[in-house]
Amino acid sequence: MGTRRPGTPTLEEVAAHAGVGRGTVSRVINNAAGVKESTRRAVQQAIEELGYVPNLAARSLAGQRSNAVALVLTEPDWRMFAEPFFSEIVRSLGDALADIGMQLMLTLVRSDIDRKRFLEYARGSRVDGVLLLSVRAGDRLPDMLAEARLPTVMLGRRSRDEYVSYVDADNVGGARSAVSHLVSRGRRTIATITGPLDMDAAQCRLRGYQDALALAGLDSEQSLVAEGDFTQESGRLAMTDLLARHPGIDGVLAASDTTAAGALQALRAAGRRVPQDVAVIGFDDFPLAQRTRPRLTTVRQPLEEMGRAMIRLLLEDMEEPSVAYRHVILRTALVVREST
Amino acid sequence: MGTRRPGTPTLEEVAAHAGVGRGTVSRVINNAAGVKESTRRAVQQAIEELGYVPNLAARSLAGQRSNAVALVLTEPDWRMFAEPFFSEIVRSLGDALADIGMQLMLTLVRSDIDRKRFLEYARGSRVDGVLLLSVRAGDRLPDMLAEARLPTVMLGRRSRDEYVSYVDADNVGGARSAVSHLVSRGRRTIATITGPLDMDAAQCRLRGYQDALALAGLDSEQSLVAEGDFTQESGRLAMTDLLARHPGIDGVLAASDTTAAGALQALRAAGRRVPQDVAVIGFDDFPLAQRTRPRLTTVRQPLEEMGRAMIRLLLEDMEEPSVAYRHVILRTALVVREST
DNA sequence: TTGAAAGCGCTAACAC
DNA sequence: GTGTTAGCGCTTTCAA
Numbered sequence: 001m002g003t004r005r006p007g008t009p010t011l012e013e014v015a016a017h018a019g020v021g022r023g024t025v026s027r028v029i030n031n032a033a034g035v036k037e038s039t040r041r042a043v044q045q046a047i048e049e050l051g052y053v054p055n056l057a058a059r060s061l062a063g064q065r066s067n068a069v070a071l072v073l074t075e076p077d078w079r080m081f082a083e084p085f086f087s088e089i090v091r092s093l094g095d096a097l098a099d100i101g102m103q104l105m106l107t108l109v110r111s112d113i114d115r116k117r118f119l120e121y122a123r124g125s126r127v128d129g130v131l132l133l134s135v136r137a138g139d140r141l142p143d144m145l146a147e148a149r150l151p152t153v154m155l156g157r158r159s160r161d162e163y164v165s166y167v168d169a170d171n172v173g174g175a176r177s178a179v180s181h182l183v184s185r186g187r188r189t190i191a192t193i194t195g196p197l198d199m200d201a202a203q204c205r206l207r208g209y210q211d212a213l214a215l216a217g218l219d220s221e222q223s224l225v226a227e228g229d230f231t232q233e234s235g236r237l238a239m240t241d242l243l244a245r246h247p248g249i250d251g252v253l254a255a256s257d258t259t260a261a262g263a264l265q266a267l268r269a270a271g272r273r274v275p276q277d278v279a280v281i282g283f284d285d286f287p288l289a290q291r292t293r294p295r296l297t298t299v300r301q302p303l304e305e306m307g308r309a310m311i312r313l314l315l316e317d318m319e320e321p322s323v324a325y326r327h328v329i330l331r332t333a334l335v336v337r338e339s340t
Numbered sequence: 341m342g343t344r345r346p347g348t349p350t351l352e353e354v355a356a357h358a359g360v361g362r363g364t365v366s367r368v369i370n371n372a373a374g375v376k377e378s379t380r381r382a383v384q385q386a387i388e389e390l391g392y393v394p395n396l397a398a399r400s401l402a403g404q405r406s407n408a409v410a411l412v413l414t415e416p417d418w419r420m421f422a423e424p425f426f427s428e429i430v431r432s433l434g435d436a437l438a439d440i441g442m443q444l445m446l447t448l449v450r451s452d453i454d455r456k457r458f459l460e461y462a463r464g465s466r467v468d469g470v471l472l473l474s475v476r477a478g479d480r481l482p483d484m485l486a487e488a489r490l491p492t493v494m495l496g497r498r499s500r501d502e503y504v505s506y507v508d509a510d511n512v513g514g515a516r517s518a519v520s521h522l523v524s525r526g527r528r529t530i531a532t533i534t535g536p537l538d539m540d541a542a543q544c545r546l547r548g549y550q551d552a553l554a555l556a557g558l559d560s561e562q563s564l565v566a567e568g569d570f571t572q573e574s575g576r577l578a579m580t581d582l583l584a585r586h587p588g589i590d591g592v593l594a595a596s597d598t599t600a601a602g603a604l605q606a607l608r609a610a611g612r613r614v615p616q617d618v619a620v621i622g623f624d625d626f627p628l629a630q631r632t633r634p635r636l637t638t639v640r641q642p643l644e645e646m647g648r649a650m651i652r653l654l655l656e657d658m659e660e661p662s663v664a665y666r667h668v669i670l671r672t673a674l675v676v677r678e679s680t
Numbered sequence: 681t682t683g684a685a686a687g688c689g690c691t692a693a694c695a696c
Numbered sequence: 697g698t699g700t701t702a703g704c705g706c707t708t709t710c711a712a
Contacts, residue, residue, distance in 0.1 A: 010688095010689055010690085011689065011690060011691095012689075012690090015699095020687095020691080020698075020699080021698060021699035021700070022691095022698060022699080022700085023691085023692080023698065023700075023701095024697085024698055024699075026690070026691060026692085027697095027698085030691085034697060034698085035697070035698085036698085039697080039698080053460060053463040053464055054464055054689085054690075055401070055464060055465065055688085055689050055690070056464035056465060056690095057397050057400035057401040057406065057465050057467045057689080057690090058466075058688070058689035058691090058704090059687085059689080059690055059691075059707060060400075060704090061395070061397040061398050061401050061688090061689080061690070061691090061692090061704045061705065061706085062689075062690040062691040062692080062703080062704050063690075063691055063692085063704085064691090064704070066397060075456070085448050090448060091450070094454075098457065103457075103461055105445045105446070105447065106445065106446035106447070106448065107445065107446070108430060108434070108446065110431070110562075114434075117438065117443075120393060121396070121443055123393040124393055124394055124395060124396035124397075124399075125395050125396060125397050125705095126396045126397065126408075190405050255484035266599070273688040350704095350705055350706085351705060351706060351707095352705075352706095355683095360683080361682060361683040361684070362683080362684085362705095362706080362707095362708095363682070363683060363684075363707085364681085364682060364683075365706080366684090366708080367681095367707095370707085374681060374682090375681070375682085376681060376682085379681080379682080392696095394706075395704085395705050395706070396706095397704085397705080397706090398688090398704070398705035398707090399705080399706055399707075400688090400706090401688045401689065401690085401704090401705080401706070401707090402687080402688050402705075402706040402707040402708080403688085403706075403707055403708090404688070404707090460700060464701070464704040465689095523690075630698085
């Protein structure tokens with residue numbers, strides 16, 4: 001806790017104990033070069049003996065940096081937490097930061113009061129930067145952060161004309177390649193179950209779907225498009241509707257692996273064989289999809305790289321404040337699991 | 341960010357701008373008493389005009405407290421995130437802390453390296469205390485924190501002889517009252533689907549189940565107990581097994597609402613009517629259970645109060661370090677939804 | 681009621 | 697290589 005517990009030694013005490021100056025101890029604990037090996041060892045022993053732990057508040061104050069980055073989750077995302085997509089991203093971010101000696105701290109915001117509170121917190125020099133996950137289209141938090149000149153990077157842009165720095169997957173390209181793949185396999189009546197269309201990623205994937213159909217000279221009927229919300233249930237319902245409207249459907253692009261799983265349920269309930277009768281391709285490539293029989297072909301997003309890219313952008317934003325925003329779109333990969 | 345962005349005013353500049361001393365400004369931003377109303381207003385205006393935001397690192401250093409509390413999630417819990425149980429607890433904790441001007445920060449730890457890193461972080465005076473959620477029996481993190489004399493409170497104890505401070509629900513009592521209720525309604529062949537039995541909460545609920553049966557003079561056969569893991573799938577499988585072993589089952593206590601939902605699936609698949617043929621009671625009282633037909637009777641845990649109790653304990657631990665550990669067990673409530 | 685001054689524990693620039 | 701020193705921005709006595 002904050003109150004200096006008796007027995008919490010300071011850097012100065014370590015210095016005295018080791019018989020060196022404070023600067024030397026500081027150099028040792030920061031792994032700075034230019035310290036004789038013998039002194040370094042003496043200092044390390046003193047640290048050991050005293051059980052010294054640097055006071056991070058003092059370090060932040062003196063060093064003008066907190067070595068911490070906040071990851072903000074807005075309420076609608078909470079459920080994502082349980083999904084591999086999320087944990088993979090968090091893992092990636094945490095690792096990338098740990099590599100450079102920084103801490104990741106999660107913050108949940110649900111109300112505007114929370115947003116304000118967080119903004120105050122971030123502006124209070126407690127974090128060096130802010131990361132945001134799949135922000136809703138109308139959320140102003142990124143703008144507020146940018147206005148406060150806090151390095152900010154989002155995963156997924158809010159809209160086509162996003163300006164705040166972001167990393168995103170090539171949603172259009174991913175969807176296009178998936179649908180083109182289906183076409184090349186002879187599928188002709190291809191439907192899509194989208195994500196919530198107020199999300200840019202969902203829109204882009206729909207666009208990719210339409211592009212691919214146009215490219216193949218197939219016409220894209222509105223009735224082949226059903227809006228879902230990334231959940232399994234929505235996939236099931238959407239697929240049921242689609243089948244009712246177009247019994248001849250032989251291919252489906254789903255917004256996510258979860259949605260694809262729902263679609264699968266509906267297809268089976270309707271007696272369709274997968275992939276013989278209907279081929280299903282979902283975005284994301286997770287246990288659900290991998291365990292499924294048949295193993296689905298998926299559009300894989302490079303989550304690990306997306307996390308690393310976010311950190312890279314953040315660091316660049318910190319070091320070169322003259323650049324207003326940076327955008328990086330990563331390539332997706334089509335993982336073909338079965339002949340579809 | 342840490343680097344003092346140009347235009348980030350300090351308390352001193354505010355003081356100069358308002359024509360007062362630094363101490364006065366400090367008093368104003370901390371709502372301390374003993375400041376003339378007119379000066380207070382002058383200072384507030386200066387703060388407004390300069391867009392002053394206190395530097396939290398400096399405040400932590402000078403004030404010997406960080407005003408932040410960490411909530412640690414160990415990896416196996418991640419999936420909990422998606423559940424109302426979790427979000428309700430987090431909401432409650434966040435609110436309780438905000439009320440007293442403190443920040444909640446989440447930390448995910450998965451490896452032992454993470455545990456070490458977090459320990460270092462916490463010992464570095466960056467947080468005033470640590471909260472832990474449903475720690476696994478073998479996890480040593482709580483002990484390490486306690487050893488470092490960091491105020492620590494867990495939700496749910498690790499075992500019967502837990503010593504680190506914790507808040508828990510009366511699992512034994514809750515299970516007992518549920519089973520007694522079934523007995524009083526004439527049920528005679530009552531089974532239970534437990535949680536993972538290496539978790540104390542699961543053991544306690546099993547004990548409560550057995551107690552109630554003993555109390556009613558019914559004998560508790562081992563074959564009426566099936567172990568699950570809180571998931572829906574485990575509930576379904578366990579129920580299927582139980583029915584095979586005891587076709588005459590007329591009552592079930594499930595470890596959670598999710599498990600109960602799984603049990604329901606199995607019961608229906610077997611052609612049993614609920615609750616006419618078999619009554620089901622689950623722990624927790626969430627949307628799943630609430631939407632279900634028939635609406636299940638549940639054992640409700642007072643999540644809001646559990647969160648508040650955790651904060652209360654934490655503050656007490658901070659203020660009275662002479663007390664080693666504090667334990668609080670909260671009462672559960674049987675929510676009767678249908679005649680069972 | 682308010683101002684002045686002494687730290688909080690550390691980093692970094694500058695001497696030696 | 698290593699010690700010394702001047703802050704970082706705030707809270708908190710202690711006087712006034």
